[in-house]
Amino acid sequence: MSQYFPGQVPGDPESTVDEAADDRPHTAPGETPEQTRGRSQGQLVRRRFLHNTAAVVSLAALTFVVLLSVTSIGVGPVPGWWKWDPTTTGPLLAGGAPTMGLDPLRIGDHPFGQDNLGRDLFAMTMQGTQYSLLVMFIVGVVAGLVGTVVGGVAGYFRGLTEAVLMRLTDVIIIIPLVIIAALLGKMASEYVRRQGWPTSATVVVLGLLIGAASWPALARLVRGEFLSLREREFVDAARLAGASSGRIIFRHILPNTVGVITVNVTLLMSSAILLETALSYLGFGVQAPDWSLGRLISANQTAFVTRPWLFWWPGVFIVTIALTINFVGDGLRDAFDPRQRKFNPKKAREAALPAEDAAERTGSTAVAGDGAPR
Amino acid sequence: MLSYVLRRLITAVLILFGASFIVYMMTALSGDPLGDLYGVPNSERLIAARVEALNLDTPPVLRYFDWLGGALGCLAPFAATCDLGVTVEGQQVTGLLAAAVVQTLLLVTAGTVLAIVVGITLGIVSALRQYSGLDYTVTFFTFLCFSLPSFWLAVLLKEFAAISFNNFLLDPVVSWATVLGVSAVVGLGWYVASYGARRTRLLLGATGFVLTAAVLWFLLATDWFQQPALGIPLIALTGVLVAVVATFLLAGLRNRRALYGGLATVGAGLLLYFPVQGLFAQGGLGVVVLLLAATTALGAGIGRLSGGYDRGQNVRVGAVTGLLVMGLVVLDRFMQSWPQYLDHGRIRGRPIATAGSTTPGMSGDFWMTGLDLFTHLLLPTIALTLLALASYSRYSRASMLEIMNQDYVRTARAKGVSERSVVMRHAFRNALIPLATLVAYDIGALIGGAIITEQVFAFTGMGNLFVNSVHNVDPNPVMGVFLVTGIVAMVFNLLADLVYSVLDPRVRVKA
Numbered sequence A: 001m002s003q004y005f006p007g008q009v010p011g012d013p014e015s016t017v018d019e020a021a022d023d024r025p026h027t028a029p030g031e032t033p034e035q036t037r038g039r040s041q042g043q044l045v046r047r048r049f050l051h052n053t054a055a056v057v058s059l060a061a062l063t064f065v066v067l068l069s070v071t072s073i074g075v076g077p078v079p080g081w082w083k084w085d086p087t088t089t090g091p092l093l094a095g096g097a098p099t100m101g102l103d104p105l106r107i108g109d110h111p112f113g114q115d116n117l118g119r120d121l122f123a124m125t126m127q128g129t130q131y132s133l134l135v136m137f138i139v140g141v142v143a144g145l146v147g148t149v150v151g152g153v154a155g156y157f158r159g160l161t162e163a164v165l166m167r168l169t170d171v172i173i174i175i176p177l178v179i180i181a182a183l184l185g186k187m188a189s190e191y192v193r194r195q196g197w198p199t200s201a202t203v204v205v206l207g208l209l210i211g212a213a214s215w216p217a218l219a220r221l222v223r224g225e226f227l228s229l230r231e232r233e234f235v236d237a238a239r240l241a242g243a244s245s246g247r248i249i250f251r252h253i254l255p256n257t258v259g260v261i262t263v264n265v266t267l268l269m270s271s272a273i274l275l276e277t278a279l280s281y282l283g284f285g286v287q288a289p290d291w292s293l294g295r296l297i298s299a300n301q302t303a304f305v306t307r308p309w310l311f312w313w314p315g316v317f318i319v320t321i322a323l324t325i326n327f328v329g330d331g332l333r334d335a336f337d338p339r340q341r342k343f344n345p346k347k348a349r350e351a352a353l354p355a356e357d358a359a360e361r362t363g364s365t366a367v368a369g370d371g372a373p374r
Numbered sequence B: 001m002l003s004y005v006l007r008r009l010i011t012a013v014l015i016l017f018g019a020s021f022i023v024y025m026m027t028a029l030s031g032d033p034l035g036d037l038y039g040v041p042n043s044e045r046l047i048a049a050r051v052e053a054l055n056l057d058t059p060p061v062l063r064y065f066d067w068l069g070g071a072l073g074c075l076a077p078f079a080a081t082c083d084l085g086v087t088v089e090g091q092q093v094t095g096l097l098a099a100a101v102v103q104t105l106l107l108v109t110a111g112t113v114l115a116i117v118v119g120i121t122l123g124i125v126s127a128l129r130q131y132s133g134l135d136y137t138v139t140f141f142t143f144l145c146f147s148l149p150s151f152w153l154a155v156l157l158k159e160f161a162a163i164s165f166n167n168f169l170l171d172p173v174v175s176w177a178t179v180l181g182v183s184a185v186v187g188l189g190w191y192v193a194s195y196g197a198r199r200t201r202l203l204l205g206a207t208g209f210v211l212t213a214a215v216l217w218f219l220l221a222t223d224w225f226q227q228p229a230l231g232i233p234l235i236a237l238t239g240v241l242v243a244v245v246a247t248f249l250l251a252g253l254r255n256r257r258a259l260y261g262g263l264a265t266v267g268a269g270l271l272l273y274f275p276v277q278g279l280f281a282q283g284g285l286g287v288v289v290l291l292l293a294a295t296t297a298l299g300a301g302i303g304r305l306s307g308g309y310d311r312g313q314n315v316r317v318g319a320v321t322g323l324l325v326m327g328l329v330v331l332d333r334f335m336q337s338w339p340q341y342l343d344h345g346r347i348r349g350r351p352i353a354t355a356g357s358t359t360p361g362m363s364g365d366f367w368m369t370g371l372d373l374f375t376h377l378l379l380p381t382i383a384l385t386l387l388a389l390a391s392y393s394r395y396s397r398a399s400m401l402e403i404m405n406q407d408y409v410r411t412a413r414a415k416g417v418s419e420r421s422v423v424m425r426h427a428f429r430n431a432l433i434p435l436a437t438l439v440a441y442d443i444g445a446l447i448g449g450a451i452i453t454e455q456v457f458a459f460t461g462m463g464n465l466f467v468n469s470v471h472n473v474d475p476n477p478v479m480g481v482f483l484v485t486g487i488v489a490m491v492f493n494l495l496a497d498l499v500y501s502v503l504d505p506r507v508r509v510k511a
Helices: A013-027 A041-051 A053-073 A121-157 A159-174 A177-195 A201-213 A216-229 A233-240 A245-282 A293-303 A309-336 A345-352 A355-368 B002-029 B043-054 B060-075 B093-128 B133-147 B150-170 B176-193 B198-221 B231-250 B256-271 B273-282 B285-305 B311-343 B366-404 B407-414 B419-449 B451-456 B462-471 B475-503
Strands: none
Touching: A041 A053, A041 A309, A053 A121, A053 A309, A121 A159, A121 A201, A121 A216, A121 A245, A121 A293, A121 A309, A159 A216, A159 B002, A159 B475, A177 A201, A177 A245, A177 B002, A177 B451, A177 B462, A177 B475, A201 A245, A216 A245, A233 A245, A245 A293, A245 A309, A245 B133, A245 B150, A245 B451, A293 A309, A293 B150, A309 B133, A309 B150, B002 B060, B002 B475, B060 B475, B093 B133, B093 B366, B093 B419, B093 B451, B093 B462, B093 B475, B133 B176, B133 B366, B150 B366, B150 B451, B176 B198, B231 B256, B231 B311, B231 B419, B256 B273, B256 B285, B256 B311, B273 B285, B273 B311, B285 B311, B311 B366, B366 B419, B366 B451, B407 B419, B419 B475, B451 B462, B462 B475
16 A cells, blocks of 8 residues: 555544555465555555445445336337336226235236326336436536536646636536526427427437536536646656647546546536436426426326325435435545545454454455455 | 725626626527417417517527616616516516515525524534444435435425325324334434443433423323413423523533523523513514514623623523523414414414415414414425535535544643533534535525425425526526526625635635
8 A cells, every 4th residue: 555646644544544454464474475466546446435335335226226227118129128118008007006015025017006197107217217317427428528628628728728718617607507407408308399309309418408517517626636736746757758738638637537527427417317307397308208207206296195106206216316326426435535535443443453363354354345355 | 805806806797797698598599489479369469569579579699788788777776777678478577586586585594594504513413423323324314315306305395294294283193102103213313313331322212212202292182283382381491401501512511600690591581471472462573583682682691790710601601592592482472373373264274385485365463474484484494404404414524524633623632621612612613614615605506596496385486487487488587587696696606705714814815
């Protein structure tokens, strides 16, 4: 762990304790030399992330939701394994009540119930999840790219470029995100309608436009990182060695900002899904006949007293997605920035134990994601 | 300093020009402003009239400058030249906006204050008990709040906090199983929140269980939900509790003088109970505010007279106690009007409202209208509080953790300062500094941020105005809403930067 890591404070009490735990195998007797080799920054980050139970569980849950929504009703022409699709109407079974239950454990024909036209709510929810996730990913990619480019260029080149770009950022950031997103959502649906494209194109256009509006916060952060990194010695050294601006940016500065970018894009995506569902709820997002999780809630909220299941499940999916992404983002932040790392009292106690005792325990904890076998 | 402020203001104005241009163009280009007129009878005449009224024949860019000319008239003080244009229905935007701003402020004020207070408290407490069960619970809870879609939460509240609770009020009977269940949950909460040896925690959990069960039994036995009242005994009990807690936090229980001062203030407040009832009968908001101020001053005076080694502490304890005790007396007066409010022809025993800010056709004295406002604001306030709570609690926790690891905190401990003093005086105050910025930014953003909450609870505030106008492709009211939110955000951002340099002398503004 002698490797340099940006932002790490040598005297930080938390990291000292954890360091001791990390160094334990190195000092344990009977080790072969090759096991003491240093780890790359990526490995360090991955290790720290995998130690964070909440983040790993959240990542698994998020993956499950994505897989469920994609495989159940399929994507585009590819059919999924679920027997209904979001548009087929049918007879109402038992008033459309959910057939899923715990006692006895059963799934039934319509696990989430049916709406008043007899459409299967599970299929509708899955389509809503797909579209909401799609918007979220597009927003993340677009906002991440634009924010990084604008912030990076402004922070690296300074001068007039910076002044122009940062004033542009100021102009956009002063418009409340809900306001700008609602206007863009309205424009997106209008544009798709006028072009005569299929309605599902709204989802993509919506994602692109919201992404184009939500980059300024990231741009400011990336600019800050670039400003401090470009003054560092290793950048000076690269410049003296004759490296071009492109090489300095991509080889020397950008890799050091990956942490900030990843964490903030993740958190941006969790707010993007809330924003998209809110827009669809207000009627400025995904349009009929397509379903988004927000539109499902908006369409069914009047039926809440009589048929609450129409309202429960879409909300549960929104909360699950947003919550898991938040936990993943939090885990990533801890992994990239060890100063805010979680301190594990159990590990500290183990580190204080005699070495041979500790070596024994390492074997048992390796199962719990302790990383490479030693 | 002055040149810095001036520079910031000039930049702010330029930014506002740019942003307003963008918003205007986006609204104008987002659809057809005549969309609702096609195919209706008289459509040609109506279309011609609207084109005439909104100047639709000129391109949007020129219309923006036309609008700007009118909007700049608002800068002239006391001259009635303010013109923000008309809506598609021909109403003046200035009038609509003024009404909408009042509604929005009404909606967001209580929620914001509560979110700040509760959020910071949760953050500080969880930072002090880092990595305890309480900390993990609070962390999960704040993440959950952070991930809740506002419209979903609002509809859930409507169902469970309004409709179900109103049903319960019509027939307030609770089974013993429910009482015991609720008490068990609360007891578990006490156990999780407490710290120390396992036996202490178990004891505290049991206390919580017994206390909750007793309170619930009392409330049900006295039919409290139908006829709530505090009365002198409960005011006295709560007042003593307030005095003890205030002393504990502000002075430390070892400062007996402060405690006695607080208790004396409670006594004085109780003595005032009967005299002020007469005042309440005739008075309104003014009387209440005056009384609160008077008892605060009275408490401060008693604290000062009680002497001791640190009169400043006594004064603070007395003032807080005086304010809260009079608050309890006022609350008691509101409760006296509750049965009357429940029986009102427009309420008919279903008090918690789900829409709007007042019951239409409701009339009554100050206490009745106050209760009406309370029942209408209750749900939106809970929703806004929960939604805004997360960021405050996360930030204050992080800030507090950082402060508690500082050298000067260790120094304070090393020289034997009490834990209360370390937390409240050395750490807490400094942890609040970064939060001042956050609060200022948030207030700026909040005015525009309650759009969805407004929509769900049918408040006719700025959010409602905005959503309707976007549906109608109506730029003028959208611009009005944007102007208010934009200017508020700008001003508060500037304030945040200035306040920061005042609070933290290490930070200087570039003069």
